[in-house]
Amino acid sequence: MRAVDAFRAAFGHDPEGAWHAPGRVNLIGEHTDYNDGFVLPFAVPWGVTAAVGRRDDDTITLLSLQAAGADGKTTPQVIKEYERAEGWARYVVGVFWALRQAGHAVRGADLVIDGDVPPGAGLSSSAALEVAVAMALNDLYDLGLSRLDLALLSQKAENDFVGMPCGIMDQAASALSQEGHALFMDCRSLATRAVPLDLAAEGLQILIIDTGVHHELADGQYARRRRDCESAAKRLGVEALRDVTDLAAALSTLDGDERKRVQHVVTENHRVQALIGLLRAGAVREIGALLNASHLSLRDQYEVSCPELDVAVEAAVRGGARGARMTGGGFGGSAIALVAADRVQRVREEIVRAYGQRGWAAPRFLPAAPAAGARRLD
Incomplete structure (x- = not known):
């Protein structure tokens, strides 16, 4: 070792x-x-x-x-x-x-x-x-x-x-x-x-698309999003945005960044629960739409995406991925795509082509399956 x-x-x-x-x-x-x-x-x-x-x-x-x-x-x-x-x-x-x-x-x-x-x-x-x-x-x-x-x-x-x-x-x-x-x-x-998340049994794969772009989170953007959420929760009179049950009423009392942050967080929680419901029902192939919706919300409401992530997501879907979204804190980093095993090469080629059209270096592709957590090795 x-x-x-x-x-x-x-x-x-x-x-x-x-x-x-x-x-x-x-x-x-x-x-x-x-x-x-x-x-x-x-x-x-x-x-x-x-x-x-x-x-x-x-x-x-x-x-x-x-x-x-x-x-x-x-x-x-x-x-x-x-x-x-x-x-x-x-x-x-x-x-x-x-x-x-x-x-x-x-x-x-x-x-x-x-x-x-x-x-x-x-x-x-x-x-x-x-x-x-x-x-x-x-x-x-x-x-x-x-x-x-x-x-x-x-x-x-x-x-x-x-x-x-x-x-x-x-x-x-x-x-x-x-x-x-x-x-x-x-x-x-x-x-x-x-x-349980046995994608291979369904002929699927999670493809990580490492854009190679890194916008430092410590520049204050991440912390600013958190402050927006805390401020919105205080204005709404709840302990945290998880407690917002009437989204329409909440949005009617907010404006600007706070309104957008609340819309993302509340709907993203719903998407998590909906995705788990699909997994329980054995409908793994149907989760792609939720990944797409998550990315749009992160892009437009939470505003933590970037051009490289957006192009990767759009190209992945255009190439045949069942769904895709940015993952992680944002401002760069990686996207993920849910792809049928027989379409992986096509999706990769479409993303590389889209990057090349913009003069960007091709991203790195990392196929990933759920792995074990922390452990002692000896």
């Missing part, structure tokens, strides 16, 4: 273990998690592996196999003061910080990180990193935390230490997913249920 070999080379001894956490793709339920709504993600086959060994001091030593310098070599980061951590290291250090904030006696550690989640693709590489580290520290320090506890602590690290106001979906999907299933989650009660 690369991470273990690199740990041995860097620190002169074996790690105490290696842990893996996957990224995720969200089938439907976008920007509903921080509105106490419903989501339906599943884990992807790519993730982050952390080889970890405890230290007897409070120093955190980090080595990433994806952070080689110009000379091709990697140099460990030595972090003795948490607030001095920079860049990707803040996601790791934030987990140590969150555990200590919760009263757990966690000291330092040596870590080697190896990941194959495409960065910037909207597949939650940051959540995978957080959950892998959280699971490692939970095992090594015998903390006895549940998988949901680890997801919540990872979310706290990203919210309060990194400064990214994400919901719980990404970390929960990484920690709790099961192979062959999507993960339904009520983001208010935190109740979860594994929903």
